[in-house]
Amino acid sequence: MPFDLISQYQRSTANNPSNDMKNDDGKLTGLARRLRAPIVLSVLLNAVACMHGAPFLVAQAEAAETRRFHVEEATIEDVQRAIKSGQVTATQLVTLYMERIKAYNGTCVNGAVDPATGLQLGVITPIPNAGQIDALMTLNIRGKRSRTDPTDNSQDMPDALETARKLDAEFARTGKLVGPLHGIPFAIKDQFDTFDMRTTSGSVVNYANDRPPRDSEVVARLRKAGAIILAKSNMGEYASGDRSTYGGSSCNPYDTTRSPGRSSGGAGAAVAANLVMCAIGEETGPSARNPAANNSLVGIVATYSLISRAGLIPASLTRDRPGILCRTTRDAATVLGALAGYDAKDQVTAESVGRLPREPYKNFADGKSLKGMRIGVVRELMQPATKADEDSVRITNQAIADLAKAGAVVVDPGPNGQLFKEAINQIIPALDSPTLTSLYKELFLGDAPQLGTLLDLSSNPAKLPTDAIFRMLVEGEPTAPGEARYVMDRYLHNRGDRNIQSMNDLIEKATFFTHPPVDGVSLPPKARLEASVFTTQKLTRKSDGTPVVVKKPITTLDVSGWHARRAVLQMLVFKVMADNKLDALVYPTKTVPPPILGAPVEPTTLKSVSEKTEVMVDGVPHIRTVQRVVDTRAATAWRFSPNSGLPAIAVPAGFTREVYDRAPVVASDGSIKAGELVGPKPIALPVAIEFLGRPYSEPVLLGIASGYEKATHHRLPPAGFPPLPDVK
Secondary structure (H helix, E strand, O other): OHHHHHHHHHHHHHHOHHHOOEOOOOOEOHHHHHHHHHHHHHHHHHHHHHHOOOOHHHHHHHHHHHHOOOOOOOOHHHHHHHHHOOOOOHHHHHHHHHHHHHHHOOOOEEOOEOOOOOOEOOOOEEOOOOOOOOOEEEEOOOOOOOOOOOOOOOOOOOOHHHHHHHHHHHHHHHOOOOOOOOOOEEEEEOOEOEOOEOOOOOOEEOOOOOOOOOOOHHHHHHHHOOOEEEEEEOOOOOOOOOEEOOOEEOOEOOEOOEOOOHHHHHHHHHHHOOOOOEEEEEEOOOOOHHHHHHOOOEEEEOOOOOEOOOOEOOOOOOOOEEEEEEOOHHHHHHHHHHHEOOOOOOHHHHHHOOOOOOOOHHHHOOOOOOOOOEEEEOHHHOOOOOHHHHHHHHHHHHHHHHHHHOOOEEEOOOOOOOOOHHHHHHHHHHHOHHHHHHHOHHHHOOOOOHHHHHHHHHHOHHHOOHHHHHHHHHHOOOOOOOHHHHHHHHHHHHHOOOOOOOHHHHHHOEEOOOOOOEOOOOOOHHHHHHHHHEEEEEEEEOOOOOEEEEEEEOOOOOOHHHHHHHHHHHHHHHHHHHHOOOOEEEEEOOOOOOOEOOOOOOOOEEEEEEEEEEEEEOOEEEEEEEEEEEEEOOOOOOOHHHHHOOOEEEEEEEEOOOEEEEEEEEOOOOOEEEEEEEEEEOOOOEEEEEEEOOOOOHHHHHHHHHHHHHHHOOOOOOOOOOOOOOOO
16 A cells, blocks of 8 residues: 555656756756655655554645645745745755756748848748747747856846846845845836847847846846846737747747737736746736736736836837736735835836835735726727627626626626716717817717707717717827837937937848738737838829829827826716716726737727828829728727826736637738637637726736636636746
């Protein structure tokens, strides 16, 4: 009998081998051997005890096995408990994660490699079941952190292992953790400055020094809290798409042919596949919550003014926000506590003074009952436009039922209802008439003056398509000429590199990947940068129909449209929450599952009107044709939170049963168009729901999110990235 139990133990450890700590040669460290020894001894003693009627030893063995540290799916509290009990050190933890990175962070797409650069610069195709995700682009290891400093021997820049050893020494000396994130390995999106690591927003640009002169404020606060910066995560270059010139294409660990979540997808994939504990992403639109949804993670974007953006390679003056990606709500709340608060280098954070809770944010992520919480369902954002949306909507409906089962009072207008209908009828005609006059020009035709029409609409709200208006407010982008160029030129000026000083330099002194236009997929990075420097209009000469392209440099700056949009959305939210006595709103983070990499995505336009206008170019009349969108949907995460500036938390809600994709159709010009829906395909892909609230309501949202999380337990690790086998 003892030998049977020993063989059972050996089989169990073979199935869970990654819990061992090994040295650089792959051998078990002394501590790791000591961790195993008590368990083996307990198994032997249990066998003997069972034969002699001593069951208390069985309990001792079970307790020893329970205490054993597992890196996969570990939480911050798991790690720090293991450090305090001597089961693991920060150095050993970094080594465990490095082993997983070495095993799983390889290329996951096929494509020709440019012989001059060693980079994939052309069309790529994803590899099914690749077993790799290419989520991390720069590791914090000496000699691998900077192309402009290959010697990398500055003692003022300790790498991840050296930082871990310092933390271990400090803990050995004092017996105390240095902060709430002591020893926790992080990935940082390459959009955030790290003074010791290459920071280029995924680009291959000829910086004189690819290391910025100082940390971003987010990174500085993480380090102060005891975190270990393990890697820079791959990203959509300049914060768009799933691919960068330097890092290549990241892939989704739940299906390596699919998107991990656009620009912060590398960060999300790394956390999901247990290559790091948590990651910092960024979103201007959907790019932090989208990878949370695609990777079965918790994603937090805080109130716009709560976390500093200083030291961020920017995409916007008005919407950029750091995003927190972890596997549990409590972990994400712990990270939020380390980052929140005023920073003099980012003026918008001044609004947060006096608005932080008296207790740590993690205290609110307590998983308590939702009894008494009132949650409103935003049905406007969960109407299935095609078969592609239906399974995510099904899962969201189940989540709504689970919220009620967990004790929440769910205020639901019903499957075809509209939570925002009354608020839009009362607010929009009076306080946002430009939205109506631009979206619904046909309502303002005829002899009736605009003011009279607005009064008529106010008294006859049935004439307003309120659900479409709400979706357009959430998804539509006001024009903001000069925004991207101004904010990037300002960042580069402050960075002070002698070679790269403006957006023009980024365009002229870089290597870029490229591909044909694909419906719903971001333009290649060079084209996007050029669009920030020039406006381009495609016209036809009125006299003979000759096509003409007119380019003009952008010389003005006006972001007032974004401030107006934010104010209107907040007014709507405040009224709906006040009228219904709500603590939060809930809706699906997205309704379209992760798309296939490089393939067309689900169309976002639900309804549009074609318009022709006459414009003069050098005194010659031309015709400009545009599609005026009047109803829309999101192919990625809804932009309700970024466009309103309000806090939101995405939480895993389950997995799809079936998925539909768009068939690619190659047009005569080589571009790839979205064809018919293909499916259903029996694929399990993550789905998330999202909670949104008033400014600085993060404590309330954390309580709701953790309560839902505890009641449902939907987070599952990706099966294709299991614990590593023993290396003897």
